Amino acid sequence: MSLSISRRDLILGAAATSLLAGCDNRVSAAFLKGMEHWNERFQAALFSPQRLAPELPPGSETPERAFPNYFISDFQPEMPPNWTLKVGGMVAHPASFTLDQIQRMPSAAMRVRHHCVEGWSAVAAWKGVRVSEIAKIAGLDPRVRYVEFRSFDSGYWSSWDLPSAFHPQTILAYGMDGHPLPPGHGAPLRLYSAVKLGYKMVKYLTEVNFLPDRTGGYWEDQGYEWYAGV
């Protein structure tokens, strides 16, 4: 029996071993960055603006004490006096809205599963106004491609692609499980969406900016993926 191992076999073996070793840090970082871009294109291609997350039956809500509520401040952020939501960027009518004004806009509601980047899921019913509705009121410049959301939680923020922000299940929520949004979950107003991971949904909103260029976010700037669709 022949026991010879060809040069081609050795080269292939070496290539596989170096891939396993992760090669140089810069090489693997560039590889992962490239694959992240590829995955972002894949996710955007898979995204359908019409496809809805399944609505869950009444009573399927997670007990609220079991629904984690994360914030980055040392203490639970408190709504500043005279809170308003500032809508700006490349819009025809920049404006500030009180909570009362927002609650008088056409509302949307959904009871859907929440998906956290950590791997847990939970269910809640949300009520609010669609981001697309806000955009309609503000009057978008045709160059707008992204939306940025900012908060009073120590500057926590995120930015979104326009199609995900305009999904019918992407809302600025002021109601949760049939009552006003509790302080732990982002009172008075938070972003909620069925089509993104939790860290994209900015709580304690202060600003919505419609922009032509992509910006980042609190976790995104630290290395978490920007698109984060589900």
Next chain:
Amino acid sequence: MMHSTAPPSTAPPRRDQPFVIRLTHWLNVPILLLMAGSGLEIFRAYPNFGPRGSLYRWYPFQGVQPPSFLRVGGWLAGGRHWHFALAWFLVLNGLIYVAYLFASGEWRRRVFIPQRDLAGAVRMFAFYTRLTRTPPATDFYNGLQRLAYSSVIAIGIAMILSGLAIYKPVQLHWLTALFGGYDGARVFHFAGLCLLGMFVAIHLIMAAAHPREIVKLINGGAKPGVPVDKPS
């Protein structure tokens, strides 16, 4: 004595381990190690099964994190980047293997066909568990080998589908529903990892017991038409 270099039969003779099979087999080693390691890094962020507020009672290891030497990526974001990057190579490698398997006809001597292989698989199992003393007659692979290699491909496909179900529980909600929802798909995905781990453990023991098979998986085995035992 002269040896004929012409193929002896109508079917073209093949090496035991053709190049594509060797290539895809060895590429699986780094890909699967990185997939398992990064998967465990992701799992560490929520080492539980079941949604918040109603963890599954049947899982006895709720909250137990996988040890650091099994994890790849350093932190959750790193684990996710590795996992979603390498997943493409796993799929690509698997597609090349399966396409070659059927295009080349290799499937005939490798895929588990119950009518042909079931009895032999049972007898081989009886031999390994020392219920019988003599192994069954075996051709290229024995029935139990074919069962194991075919099962691991089925597990691989289930891993990719359950992984997609976790990755896209809204865009692919029909797929997620097939696995019993998001938290069900996580269970399937983890169970698949356990089964793959068991396969690899037995595979390594069997390979250690048959080192000639490892050599064949590197050099391909004897070339067709070339005499197996060369006179020196």
